[in-house]
Amino acid sequence: MPRDAAPLDVQNFAAAHLLRRPEPVRVGGFVAGFDPATTSPYVNYATPLPGTTPSEADVAALVAEFRGRGLLPRLEFAPDAAPEVEAALRRAGFSTEAVHEYLVCTPATLTLPAGLPQAEIPASDEEFTEIDAALAEAFAGEFPASAEGAARLRRTQERGGAVRFVRADDGGCAGAASCSAPAEGTAELAGVGTRPAYRGRGVAAAVTSALAGAMFERGAESVWLEYSGDGSRRVYERVGFRPGGTRLYLRLGRPLP
Template sequence: MLTRLEAYYDAVPRSAARAEDFGPLTLFVREGVGWPYYARPTRGHTGAVDVEAVEKVRARQRELELPEAFEWVAETTPGLRAAVEASGLVVHEHPLMVLTAAADERPAPPEDVTVRMVGAADPALESAVAAPYAAFGATPTPGVAAQVAARIEAGLTRLAAAFDPSGTALAAGQHQPVGPVTEVVGVGTRPESRRRGLGLAVTAALVADARALGVETVFLTATDATVARLYARLGFRTVGTALIAEPAEQAG
């Protein structure tokens, strides 16, 4: 399973980013608008990763004015943590979860909320794209909604959202299929609408959509063990630990 996920992790950024080779590490540089990417272990690399390699990538990220971020799976590349910590980065651990069981129940949204998939020409697209940004106190940069629409048209992204009666998206998220694998990403709820089960309802809609498309492996990264227990209600089980490294000041 982890080998399958590694292949996905290497493939999925390439539809929106260029890959720069740093030997044991690959830096993905987004081309166009949207959340910036990160560096991660080069697919197939089995040797050690030293602190010098990490420093070279960080220097390139600073040159490009990108966040100094690294992402990887602890069980797949166990030696990387020591190198990134030696370079001064802070490492965060998150449960890596794969859908392996039937859901205990499909969570129903509140009666005044509708959860549905959002197409490229949907008038509610911009609102749905904006909701996860609002969850982090941000707003999308110009052109993000158009880029998401293009990715939906190309079959690279699937978008689901929870709407109030006025048609405003209160929560939204995506899954990004690559062959038989997809990852649920970017699920976020507007601060004023939290604790209503909307994020879980959106995730359930994305899972149902992925299954309807014939996707075999659905996975996600949970924020922490508490959130992981919520995802377990949908049939997700922890298979590893996703690690994210960044400077202390970026960690905020």
Template sequence: MSRRLQEYMLASAKNGREVVRTGPFTVTITGHDPNVYLNYAVPDPGADPSAADIEALVTAFTTRGRTPRLEYLPKLAPAVEPALLAAGFAVADRLPLMECGPSDATDQPVPPGFELVTPKTDAEIEAMLAAQHEAFGEEPPTPAHVAATRAKAESGQLQLLARELATGETAGGGIAAAVRDGISEVAGIAVRPAYERRGLGAALTLHLTRAAFAAGATLAFLTPAGDAQERVYARVGYRRADAVLFLSHSA
């Protein structure tokens, strides 16, 4: 299952990005956004990189104005972490990977006074992105972000925004990546600070998870950013199954 998940994560990372092969690494670059979460490499299963491989990996990022970074399931390539740490990389994070099957999903009601809708227009897509960027402390979305997000929706990505009924204000948003090999990743679950602690995060997660199952997924997964998020996802029916390692270099 770990190999299947890693293959899915790599296929999703390649979608809409420049893809560069260097040594035992696949580097994915988002041209319109230097955000580290949208630019990273994945090692091959069983990779055992040499010093030259690591130097070429760093160069693939720096020549494109990006921070060298990796996201992967470490147990599939145990030799990568010590080799990269010795070469100046550092562990940026090590997060649990949680899974949910169709029979595991647990009802989470949409809080009173809110609705969950699929963004259809560019204005709605921008509103969803603005809520996500605000929640994650990022700069406001640009037209390039909107265009890229619209293209992903056309390629099967599931998108959802939470909106306050009384004011029409967007309260949050999230996505479920296009289903591949029966798998979908739920990600970008965000609630604007003014609307936190009302159950919107759980409702967004549940509805996106069930939408992924309706689109053909037999397994959904996500990576919580911390204990609080993990508790929310556990209420929806997710359980720990693996771990994701994030390595970065300050070059």
């Protein structure tokens, strides 16, 4: 994927992905995706369509859609693909939650280093539960383990995405990640986590490369992910991910209790 194509592809994917939510809504030049099973702002959020120029009324209608559901108005998007959106949202009072760089892998850049542990495909409810618990530990409880978390991982796999994990010494899960079903030629790889006792053994590289390869086998032209630090970036670059652009997270007000 040429570098200048990445923001548009990622933003097209973001809109298509939110339209898969149980309750998607189009508001002006925005797509909002809602899941009544959770109030999490990381599940319920919106994104602009590429190139949209939102009016004040469009933004107000979007905010009203969230407020009417008792949810925090929140957006995630690649600003280079919708350059008029950020200013319109800030005029309405939205503030920065985070700015993340993302990396992109293509079939031409994917690398499979030697010596990585085997990445497996989960099948049983027990394996999905083990994966959810391992990811909760990997992220220090930021996303607590739950039956819904395990079910969400299973749905990801059943609906055209993929989940991969490396088995721990005790038969459980050492680390894992998931990837959404492809849309608009690309797919998002997320939730790469390794339990502390298994870090430094190539677990993250194994699941990342396995998931990217699985998506390419299904016809995706690229896979992208966001990274959290230089250490994780080096892991992803090792298996073929390259700089793609920036994603902006904006919200209006504080997260709901």
